[in-house]
Amino acid sequence: MNVHGWGKYPVIDAEVSAPSMLAHLRDLLTPGTDKRLTPRGFGRSYGDSSLGKTMVSTIRLNHMLDFDQKSGVLHCQSGVPLADILKVFVPRGWFLPVTPGTKYVTVGGAIASDVHGKNHHVDGCFCDHVLFLELLTGNGEVVRCSLQEQSGLFHATCGGMGLTGMVLTAAIQLKSIKSACIDQVTYKAAGLDESLEQFEQHADEPYSVAWIDCISGGRALGRSLLMTGRHASEGESWAHRDSRITMPFDMPAILLNPFSIKVFNMFYYHKVRHRETRVSVHYEPFFYPLDRIGNWNRMYGKSGFIQYQFVVPKEAGKKAMKSILKVIAGSRKGSFLAVLKAFGPCNNNLLSFPVEGYTLALDFAFNADVFPLLDRLDAMVLDYGGKLYLTKDARMSGTTFRQSYPQWEAFQKIRDACGSLHRFTSLQSHRLGLDE
C-alpha cells in the first residue's frame, strides 16, 4: 500500500503490519528473516523517518499498563496516543510534561523524536520525563533502559528515530495541574529584534512560542505574535473532545500562492489589536490549534509540502535569524504559520534536536524549485553552527547530517551493539548514510 509521512512527500509502496502482541513482533525478527523493519506510530513525522519497505506500526500496542495516582507516573505501551493520555488524566489533574503541537502522536513516536514543546526552555524535551522504557532490539531481546540502566542505549533511543529498535513501553512522569485552562498572554512585536527580546523578557513563563511572518520584508521582517502561557490555578477540568471537522480532499495547490499567504499573514497579525492581550483559554486551542482540522496537511494540495525546522545556537542568534529570514522572505516561498521558539539547554541524547538558541519551523508547498532554496538555507544554518530537525526532514544530505550531528558515530556503535544496525532502518537512515 502507498504510505507517506505527514508532509505527503515522499510516498512509497510498503508492506505495513500492526502486531498486537510481543510474540508477533518477535516473529518479525526471527533469525533467518533478514527484513529491515521501520517502526512507525501515527506517522506524524513530516518526511521519511517512518517510511521503509517493511513497516511495523505500534498502533495496536495502545494500552495503558499502570498509573500511580500519588506520584503521577504512567506506564503505558508505545502506541498510546498523547490525546488518550490527556483524555484520561486531565480530569484527574494531570497533564503531559511536554507536548508537541499535535496530540495525535504516539508515546513511542514522541520518544523516537524526543519531541519538544512550548516549555522547552524550562522543562526540556519529552524524554527528560521518561523514567524508563522497554526496547525490542534487533537481537530480539527486550531491554529495559533508563538514565541508570543501559544508559547508553537510553540516550541513543531517545531521539533515535526508531533506529535502535522498537519502543514497547515507557514510564512517563506526568505533571500536576489545577485546571485544564491556560492563562495566555499575547505580545505583539513589530520586527525581529523586538521578537527575540520578548523571548528574553518572558523567559520565566513556562510556555512560550511565537508566530512569525516569513513573507514581509523590510522593517516588518520578522514581526511576530508571542504567546506565553501558564496553567491556570482554577477553572474547568474537562479534557478536549476530538474534532469532527476534517479536510475531506486535497485542496487545489493554486489556492496557496504568495498573494493569499500575504493576505493571511496580514490578517493574522492585525487581528491582534493591542500590544498585550490577556485571556484564559482551554489547553486545546493553546497547544493544538491545528488539531481542530483533521488532515490539515491536505491544505497543501496533492503533492504535499516540506516542513523545514532548524535551530541556531544562541551566540549566533539575532544575526543568524536575520540573515536566514531575509533569504526566506526574499524567496516568497515561505508559507503561513512559521513558528519561532527559544530553546533552553540541550540534553544528553545523541540525536536530540534542541540546543540552546532559536528555532524556526515553516512549511514550503512541495515543488522542485524549493530544493535549491533549502540547500542554500542548509548551508547558512550549518555556517552558524545550527542543525535541522530529523522529524521534519525529508531531503537533507548525509554530509549535512554528519556535520551537524557530531555524535552520530557513537549512535551507530550503540545501534550495532544491540543488533539493530541492519534491522531497524528507514528511508531517512538510508539517505543519511546510517545503514552502512
Add this chain to the structure above:
Amino acid sequence: MKNILIIGATSAIADAVARKLVERGGRFYLLARNTERLAVIASDLAVRGATEVEVSTFDANDTVSHQGCLEKAHTWLGTINIAFIAHGTLGDQKEYEVNVECALREIQTNAVSTISLLTRLANIIESQGHGTIAVISSVAGDRGRPSNYVYGTAKAAVTTFCEGLRARLYKKGAHVLTIKPGIVRTPMTDGFEAPEILIADPEAVAQDIVRGIEKKKDTVYTPWYWKYIMMGIIHIPGFLFKKINI
C-alpha cells in the same frame, strides 16, 4: 454504576467498546482465550477508570464449559447490566470449499458457540428483568455471497437467533442488540482487499455500538452507510445475483 460482561474481550472491536464504556467507570468481567492480551486489556481498563476488572480465560468452542464460565462471571458481577459478545473468526472461503472440517469449525465458532452463550445468558438476564445483550453479527449475514457464504451462514444464524431472542426478552424488560459491522480495521481483516474508504476504524464502530446500547436499538449497521449498501444487495433479484461476483 454498570456491571459489564465482555466475551471475546481481546478482539479489537471489544477493546474499543470497553474503552468507550469505561469513560463512565463500571465493573468489568472479561472473557477471552489469550491470557497475555487479556491481562494487558484488564490493566488498561483499570488505568482508564474501571472500578474493578476481573478476567478469566475461556475457549468459545468448548461449549460445555460455557455454563461454568457464565456462572462465575454472574457471581462476580452480581447483576449483569451489559453483556457484549464479540468473539469470532474470519477464515478463507476458498479453504472452506475444499475442507469441510474447517468450514464446520467456522460455523461452530461464529454461530454454535454464540448460540450456546446466548441461550445461557438469556436465562440470567430474563430472571433479572433488565439488562442488555449486545451481539456482533455481520453484514455478511444479510445475504449469501459467493465470496463469503460460510462466514455469512454463521452470522445469518446469529442474526435470526437474536431477532427471536429479542422478542422473547422484550416482554421481560430486557434488551437484545444485533450489531452488523461492515469491514473494520482489525487483525481479523488484515490483508483483506477493499477500497480504503469502506474500511472503518474500531473506534468509530465502538461509538456506534455504545450509542446502540444506550438507545436500545434493535439492529445497528456500523458505519451507518452499510445499511444502504446491504439494502441494495438484498434487493438484487436472485436470477441476477447468481451471475455476479461479490
